[in-house]
Amino acid sequence: MNIRALAASSVITLATLPWLSGCQVTLGDATTEESSSSSSDILTASVSLGDCDLDTQAESVACAANAFLDTLSSSELSKAQLSWSDSEARTVWSNLPVGTVTRNGLRLDAMSDESKTAALVLARAALSDAGYVDMIGGFAADEYLNSVKGASGYGAELYYVAIFGDPSADGDWMLQIGGHHMAYNITWLSGQGYPFPHHKGAEPKASFTLDSATYAPLKDEADALVAVFDSLDSTDLSYAYLSGESYSDVLVGPDNGSGTLPDNYPSGSDRDGMLVSDMSTYQQSLVKEAIRQWVEDYPDDIADDLMDAYTSDEAFADTYVAWAGTQSKGVDVDTSGTYMRIDGPRLWIEIACQGGIVITNETHYHTMFRDKYYDYGNSL
Amino acid sequence: MATASNARYLNWVWCSLCCWLLLASTSVLAHPADNSLIQIDIRDSGLRVHVQLPVEQLYMAEPALFPKGQAFDSIDEALPAWSDFDQAAMISYLKKHLHLFMAADGPDPLNPSALPRVRLAAQPQINNMSVVVSNNSLQFKALLDVPFPDPGIRNSRAWRWLVDTSLINHRVRNHKTLITLGSDALHGRDGSDPGVLGIVGYQSAPLVITSDPGSSLTLLTTLIKQGVMHILAGFDHLLFLICLLLAAPLRIRQKRWEIEPDRRQALWNLLTLVSAFSLGHTLTLALASLGFVSVSSHTVEIAVAGSLLISAGYLLWPLSCHRITVVATLFGLVHGLAFASELGNDGFALPRQLLMLGGFAIGIELAQVGICLLVMPCLLELARHRAGIYHRLRQGGAVFTLTLASGWAIERTFNVSNPLQLLQDQLPLILLGIYLLVLASSLASLASRPASQPTVS
Known part of the structure; x- marks a missing residue:
């Protein structure tokens, strides 16, 4: 059991110095604030597989994953592409907000427009129509908490994409898409996809309206x-x-x-x-x-x-x-x-x-x- | 003058920045399925177990514990009703679901169930049961003291401790408990840095505690570090020291502060003031930590805030010119009591207590000397050659201290949250900023005057 990861997500209050608790408070993610203006692009983008619309899903998704990786700079790549053999990293994901538990990969709001689009294409290739709608609904729910309910640390672009190994249609690799209330862990082994563990959460749980679109992801x-x-x-x-x-x-x-x-x-x-x-x-x-x-x-x-x-x-x-x-x-x-x-x-x-x-x-x-x-x- | 107004400007910048950060992060702090926390301190006399259980889940597990528990709009409204739990039922609940064992080395150290074990006191002393608000949720806290059955075994390192808890998760199946090790008297480990021992859940095997043996030397250095950090992170003491330092290069004439023209006298002031403070706090630190004096920490904390209010006020309006060294000693006595409550070596054997006390006291003095060496040359330079700036600094420092001390006084007297928490959270940065400005001004002053200026004494 990786104790450190759970300890980090726990609130240890038995022995905190005032100094330390002051620092902890500021962990609340200084980089999350600028998301609201551009977030609607992600929610409304129409995404098609284009050249990656291939015969099998394994081929399509590997193509889209490589296309995504190709858009990244070397420093972005070092964050987004991780080692296939790192089992501990592959099991890092959470239901909690991203300010509380650090996720693997590169976050949407840190990506160029080109990479962001490629990331959405990758998600489109990895998921069914209904699954993609649910994922966008998850982004929208977080955006709703931020822009309508005024809660910070939430937002449509506070979601990460990570790839373990080298994506190929017949090799072994894994895709993570995750953030608050969302964790897709899709592993491909020799062309066979294993889409679990999959966590989804939703707040609000009932249907809600954001920018005149209606969502009800769960x-x-x-x-x-x-x-x-x-x-x-x-x-x-x-x-x-x-x-x-x-x-x-x-x-x-x-x-x-x-x-x-x-x-x-x-x-x-x-x-x-x-x-x-x-x-x-x-x-x-x-x-x-x-x-x-x-x-x-x-x-x-x-x-x-x-x-x-x-x-x-x-x-x-x-x-x-x-x-x-x-x-x-x-x-x-x-x-x-x-x-x-x-x-x-x-x-x-x-x-x-x-x-x-x-x-x-x-x-x-x-x-x-x-x-x-x-x-x-x-x-x- | 520019220095003081810059400092105030900087305060505003930091203050608004930290307000923003704090507001930005509060919503992130809350999450409903909090885990429980159990911290074990291994003392010479037995185990001390700090238990913290999230009330919402405790209620889910055993509703009868909270006969008045119900939903409220705000956590502050909820606190009184949830604090009124059934004391007797809570004690039997804790005894039923938390068991502590001592275990000898077994054939398979990785398999706790294979360890031969001795149950520790079936009747632990349960103290300080309360419901508090922590990280925006209600938490039940209690302190259990479990004496060792046989004083002979406590010095044997072959023994291990087993923690077997089903608190909350006898019913709430997803519930997890984080178990940490605080101080460990048997292995010379102090409690400043609790180590995570493990996480247990529904029907987990008992957790085995084996701690890293530490030497007396490591205990001493850890306590020295703790002493240093106590001054650096305990802002009330730090601010009091700064008030003393600000007064050192001054004298009182006609109920007004003026610059002390005699440089040797200024240094003498510094020496006597800081020594008087040290004398006072070392004395009470020793007396209180060895158990000769006992004052409730609540009273001490209020007195510390009061000492700050008085000294900061004095720095603005020196109404009388009574010996401020006497005042510094008296306030030293008060601060020493506060240090003692932080040391927490109660329950350790006397030699270990003395070792810890010595280390802690050395750490405190080291931090004090360090701050004097950093700050005093700047203050002496400004006092001597930039008297205008110095007086602004004195007034600014006094107002700043008064403000913070009022916050602490309100917080500690009325048991409410500090109205100036936002300011306090950013104090390290604010103080660093002010210090850098003071340093820059004194360097500028040094650079702008002839290298060797004859002094009149």
């Missing part, structure tokens, strides 16, 4: 999962309830530079909830829809295989849906502490509703999408 995901629980009768709902457990956040959250796959998935009798194979066909289809909301952030080349693996009869015979929170309130996303998850033999999806940070009278979402065996392509 609404579909949460609604689809809530629909699963809404379809259960009261007996099954209490059967799916994780009695004696509470969740103030997702369970298998940021890896904090551990360099290893997480080891804290529930096992044995802790794997609890309603078995999907015990549900009706209709209820199973709702589970499938919920899973689709996460998996189909990625192009068919990746998503089709994953959907097959996660929703086969064999998988559903070992997949639990479960929830926690205030039992009397039911599965209510507006109640802080409400928690839902899908726990399969490989698949791990969870969503936690926490009190808001900027919009304090509303809850907000943290979600995780992991594959217990193929996070980081199982190549750490």
Whole structure:
């Protein structure tokens, strides 16, 4: 476990000198302030793959990654391109704002316009249409916190792009796109993409309007999962309830530079909830829809295989849906502490509703999408 | 004159800059799923365990602890209700979910469950339970004292300590606890730089503490460093010293400050004032840290702020010409009590206490001498050859000190947050800026006068 990374993100208050705490306060990111004027470009840019629209997604995304790297100066390149063998760096990502936990790579607001466009093309190649919309929605949510809610340390361009190794259609490399409430970790091994761990969060969680465009980056995901629980009768709902457990956040959250796959998935009798194979066909289809909301952030080349693996009869015979929170309130996303998850033999999806940070009278979402065996392509 | 107004201008620049930075960063500081903190101090008599638990998650884990807990619009409104927790239930909760063991070397040192162990006192003393606002969230704090069962084993380095906690995460499955090592008397480690021991979560194995053995020499040098840093980072002491230095090249005539024409007298003033202050604070530092004197740190902190207000006021209006060396000694006594509360060598064996006291006192004196050597030549030069600038500097310094001391006095007397926190946070830079301006003015003064000017004494 990389202790230093978690310690850095923790608030150590037991023994701070006044001098030190003064310094800590100023960590709040002096470089984040200039973002608001140009941010709308990113949110509204129309992006096409152009020359990188190739036969397979692996080819397209490698082409777009190399095109992005080609736009960088040598000093930018040293930040943006990291060593494939550095497993600790590959596991550095977070849900927290960028002023609190430093991310890998080069930040959008530090890029030339050319590099910024190339970075968006790269994201476009790495994600499906729906996934790209969600990513832009994530940028917009942060911009909303900054420009509408007046919170600093947030903004549409406070997101980083990092590439590990040399991108190629049949080699081994990894792409990270991340910032506050966002962590894409997509690993390619010999042309096969492994898009996990994937963290998305959203504050505000409901739909919001920014510059007359409307966004709701996690609404579909949460609604689809809530629909699963809404379809259960009261007996099954209490059967799916994780009695004696509470969740103030997702369970298998940021890896904090551990360099290893997480080891804290529930096992044995802790794997609890309603078995999907015990549900009706209709209820199973709702589970499938919920899973689709996460998996189909990625192009068919990746998503089709994953959907097959996660929703086969064999998988559903070992997949639990479960929830926690205030039992009397039911599965209510507006109640802080409400928690839902899908726990399969490989698949791990969870969503936690926490009190808001900027919009304090509303809850907000943290979600995780992991594959217990193929996070980081199982190549750490 | 230019110096003083430049200094004030610089203050404004820094002040507005730091306001901006502070406002810019406050929202970043809050995040809901705070982890718990457990800091272990290994003392001669036993373990002292500082526990800090985020209230929101503690409530999630055990709602019965907070019968009056409910949502509030602001954290200040929330504090009284959440502070009114069920004391008895809290004590049994802590005892139920936090266990400390001593462990002998086992066959597999990496596997804590294989270590033979002895449970430390099943009935720890639990003190100082309170709910405080920290980093914009409510935190429960407590101090547990766990005596060693057998005084003989405490000197054996073969023993290790095991921390087994299920606080909060017996229920909140995602919750994590950060465990740090503070002071370690058995290995000569002071608590100035807590080291991270590990992070534990739901059903984690107990954490094993093994600390790096340190020698008496490292303890001494660490304490010297701590003493130096205490003066440099403890701005109230630093400002008091600066007030003394500002008064040194002066004398009082008809209830007004004027420049002391006798250079030797000015140096004598400096020597007596600083020695008087040192004498006072060394005396109380020794008495208080060895346990002969005990004054509540709250009272001491208020008295320190008061001493600053009085000395800064005196620097503006020297109402009487009573012996200021006596005043410096008296205030030295007050500041010494404050140093003692910072040293915190309570619970260590006497030889170790003396060693720590000595190191800390040496550090404080080193810092003082260093500041005198840096500042005094400039002040003497300005006082002698730029009396106008010097008086502006004296007045400016006094007003600046009065302002800051008022902030501290309000903060410490009424237990509220410092209204001048923004200013205080930037003090290192402000003081450095002022010093550079003073240095530049004195160098300019030195350069603009003939090399050897006869002095009249």
